[in-house]
Structures are given as C-alpha cells and as structure tokens.
Amino acid sequence: MERTLPISEEHVIFRESLRKFIAAEIIERYADWEQEGIIPREIWKKFGENGYLCPWASEEYAGSGADYLYSVIITEELSRAGVGSLFVPLHNDIVAPYIDSYGTAEQKARWLPGCVSGDIILAVAMTEPEAGSDLAAIKTTAVKKNGRWVLNGQKTFISNGILSDLVVVAARTGGADAPANQAISLFVVEREARGFSRGEPIKKIGLKAQDTAELFFDDCEIPGENLLGQEGMGFIYLMQKLQPERLICAVGAQAAAERCLEMTVEYAKERKLFGKPLSKFQNTQFVLAELAAEIAVGRSFVDDLIRAHMDGKSVMNETCMAKFWVTEMAKRVADRCLQIFGGYGYCTEYPISRFYLDARIQTIYAGTSEVMKLIIARFMGL
Numbered sequence: 499m500e501r502t503l504p505i506s507e508e509h510v511i512f513r514e515s516l517r518k519f520i521a522a523e524i525i526e527r528y529a530d531w532e533q534e535g536i537i538p539r540e541i542w543k544k545f546g547e548n549g550y551l552c553p554w555a556s557e558e559y560a561g562s563g564a565d566y567l568y569s570v571i572i573t574e575e576l577s578r579a580g581v582g583s584l585f586v587p588l589h590n591d592i593v594a595p596y597i598d599s600y601g602t603a604e605q606k607a608r609w610l611p612g613c614v615s616g617d618i619i620l621a622v623a624m625t626e627p628e629a630g631s632d633l634a635a636i637k638t639t640a641v642k643k644n645g646r647w648v649l650n651g652q653k654t655f656i657s658n659g660i661l662s663d664l665v666v667v668a669a670r671t672g673g674a675d676a677p678a679n680q681a682i683s684l685f686v687v688e689r690e691a692r693g694f695s696r697g698e699p700i701k702k703i704g705l706k707a708q709d710t711a712e713l714f715f716d717d718c719e720i721p722g723e724n725l726l727g728q729e730g731m732g733f734i735y736l737m738q739k740l741q742p743e744r745l746i747c748a749v750g751a752q753a754a755a756e757r758c759l760e761m762t763v764e765y766a767k768e769r770k771l772f773g774k775p776l777s778k779f780q781n782t783q784f785v786l787a788e789l790a791a792e793i794a795v796g797r798s799f800v801d802d803l804i805r806a807h808m809d810g811k812s813v814m815n816e817t818c819m820a821k822f823w824v825t826e827m828a829k830r831v832a833d834r835c836l837q838i839f840g841g842y843g844y845c846t847e848y849p850i851s852r853f854y855l856d857a858r859i860q861t862i863y864a865g866t867s868e869v870m871k872l873i874i875a876r877f878m879g880l
C-alpha cells in the first residue's frame with residue numbers, strides 16, 4: 499500500500515543514504531556494543547556530521563530546518579535495522595524539543611548547535627524509584643540558593659544515562675503537598691555539574707546497547723539560568739510534549755513490526771520441512787496474513803497521525819491510542835514471527851530474536867499501555 503504522506507524525492511534520497519549509513523557504520527559493530535552495554539560516542543558525532551541529529555532545528559542553530567518527515571524517516575530506519583538501542587529519536591524528538599520550545603534565546607544558542615553536531619547527547623529524567631507512572635509523585639527537589647539551583651534526589655531508568663552531556667531533569671520546586679501542575683520545574687543539568695553522578699548501565703533483557711542508568715543529585719549545584727521555561731510549569735511542559743513523544747514511539751514500533759514481517763516472509767519461503775517450504779503450510783499463511791492485516795491497520799493510523807501532527811493538529815487522544823495499540827501489536831508481531839523461525843528464532847544470530855526482546859519495552863516506557871488506556875478512558879468522559 500502506498501503511503502499517503504507528502505514524501506518528496508529529497509525524503510526518498512535521505513532515507514536511502516541513512517539506510518546505507520546504518521549498514522556501513524552500525525550493523526556490523528552492533529553486537530559488540532550490546533556486549534559492552536553502550537554505543538560509542540563517535541557514532542553520535544557521525545550522526546551529527548551527516549545531518550541525522552535534530553534535522554528540524556533552525557539554521558540559526560546549525561540545523562537544516564527540516565520537516566517532521568525527516569524525524570520519522572530516522573526513527574523508522576533505526577527501527578527497521580533492529581538497532582533500537584541507539585536512542586537518536588529520544589535525543590531528536592523528545593528531549594531537544596524541550597530546549598527548543600521552552601529555552602531562552604541564550605539557552606538555545608548555547609545548547610542546540612551541540613545537539614545538532616552530536617557534541618551534546620541528551621537525556622530526560624522524570625522517572626524515580628517511587629514515581630514512574632505516577633509522575634506527580636516525584637520527590638527530587640530543587641531549591642534556589644544565592645542565585646543557583648541546588649538539586650537533591652535520584653532518577654532511574656534514564657535512557658542515554660551514561661553518555662548524556664545534558665539532562666533535562668524534572669524536580670519539585672513547590673512544597674511536597676503542592677499540586678504537580680504548579681510544583682514541578684524543568685532544569686538542564688550539565689555533565690560536569692558538582693554533585694551529579696551516575697550509576698552503572700542497568701542490565702536489561704533487551705535494548706542491550708542502550709546505556710540506561712540511574713542518576714544521582716547530591717546537593718547538585720547548577721546555575722540559576724539552567725531553569726528551563728518558567729518555574730512551576732514543568733509538569734505542564736511535560737504534558738504538552740506527550741503528543742510528539744508518544745507518536746514517535748508508535749512510528750518506531752510500526753516500522754519494527756513491518757520489518758519483522760518482511761524477515762519472516764523471507765524465512766518462511768526459504769525454510770523447507772516435510773518436503774515443502776514453510777510458507778506453503780496453511781498455518782504459516784494464516785499467521786502471516788493476520789499479521790499483515792494488523793500491520794496495514796497500524797500503518798494507516800500512524801500515517802494519519804503523522805499528517806495531523808505535521809498540520810499542527812491536537813491529536814493527543816489518538817496518539818495515546820496509537821502508542822497503546824501499535825506497540826502492543828509490534829510485540830505480538832515479533833512474538834508470532836519468532837515462532838515461525840522455530841529454534842532459530844531463539845538464537846541471537848537471527849535478528850528476529852533482537853526484535854522480540856526490544857519490542858518488549860515499548861508497551862512500558864513513555865507511558866505504559868495501562869496508562870494510555872486510562873487517558874483514552876478520560877477522553878471518553880469515563
């Protein structure tokens with residue numbers, strides 16, 4: 499089915515060159531990075547040099563002023579290649595937009611060019627050991643002293659936690675009992691800030707090359723001007739950015755599901771048993787046909803939302819639906835495709851095994867499926 503998005507020749511060329519870049523620079527070395535639990539910084543620099551970081555940033559900040567489809571292409575190609583540990587979409591489409599939307603001209607000039615070049619790698623730290631889905635319960639505090647902010651607290655599960663040079667941190671500036679939509683602020687904590695430290699990368703069942711880590715703020719002092727936006731508005735800012743955050747998750751999950759199906763169709767045609775190709779068994783055909791139908795439904799929905807988002811429409815409810823449905827679908831697809839690979843699907847040599855493991859997190863982070871359903875129910879007036 500042809501995509502309904504306004505895809506130009508430039509977009510097609512961009513996708514092709516990115517695909518080649520990923521094949522040349524990443525695929526071969528990726529298994530080593532999975533062993534090491536981290537991706538080398540030099541790869542981020544290469545992404546930057548090739549224009550793959552924050553392509554939407556304005557030329558004033560060394561970006562290309564590119565449209566949202568370029569972000570979509572980057573996310574899709576990383577997902578299709580099965581190298582989801584490289585959290586470029588988090589950097590490009592989740593964290594940098596906080597600086598772009600809420601930063602002062604001075605903050606943008608200071609940080610955005612580095613985000614585009616790859617000299618600055620970004621992370622966002624909301625989750626705490628006792629505050630995941632219930633974000634309003636965060637306990638990390640920020641207190642103003644002599645014109646500087648002093649942060650105390652702990653964050654966990656922070657993607658790019660080790661590599662990041664700048665972390666957008668949500669901290670409580672109002673009292674413990676003040677409502678979250680008035681009491682939380684966002685801060686930019688720089689790598690060298692005094693009192694800022696990181697734990698070891700957290701060992702995970704998937705996304706093995708992703709440097710997810712705990713972060714610690716122990717009387718961590720940052721300059722007064724590292725407050726992002728207005729004091730007390732942090733929770734509102736986080737809510738305002740949920741639409742793009744959830745949309746980009748759905749975009750990645752959809753592309754991964756499509757790639758799983760392609761790989762499985764190929765395998766099923768090649769694998770012979772009982773004297774004929776696996777693809778000739780009715781069960782294989784029924785499973786793959788079911789998955790193809792689910793994937794087609796996801797594709798229409800995701801592309802409609804990409805279009806609506808590009809047109810500046812508010813599709814908050816629908817992006818929650820897509821985050822929920824498409825990530826659950828991608829998980830189902832990876833599982834059922836792996837089954838068709840038989841024992842080989844369970845071996846790390848076969849990429850389907852990585853798609854299966856990496857799909858598992860997608861219904862958990864950026865708001866769990868249960869949280870998505872809560873929001874959808876709220877939109878239904880329930």
Ligand SMILES: Cc1cc2nc3c(=O)[nH]c(=O)nc-3n(C[C@H](O)[C@H](O)[C@H](O)COP(=O)(O)OP(=O)(O)OC[C@H]3O[C@@H](n4cnc5c(N)ncnc54)[C@H](O)[C@@H]3O)c2cc1C
Nearest residue numbers: 622623624625630631632655656657862863864865866868
């Ligand atoms: C690999 C990875 C990367 C991550 N990256 C980041 C990052 O970069 N930055 C960041 O800030 N966070 C990050 N997170 C954290 C992630 O967003 C949280 O794990 C997620 O929001 C869930 O929070 P939790 O783990 O505390 O689970 P909990 O909130 O404890 O949820 C436990 C279970 O309860 C369910 N639940 C929650 N509320 C309800 C309810 N009202 N009704 C019924 N069931 C409910 C949940 O759906 C879940 O099944 C990451 C997590 C992982 C694992």
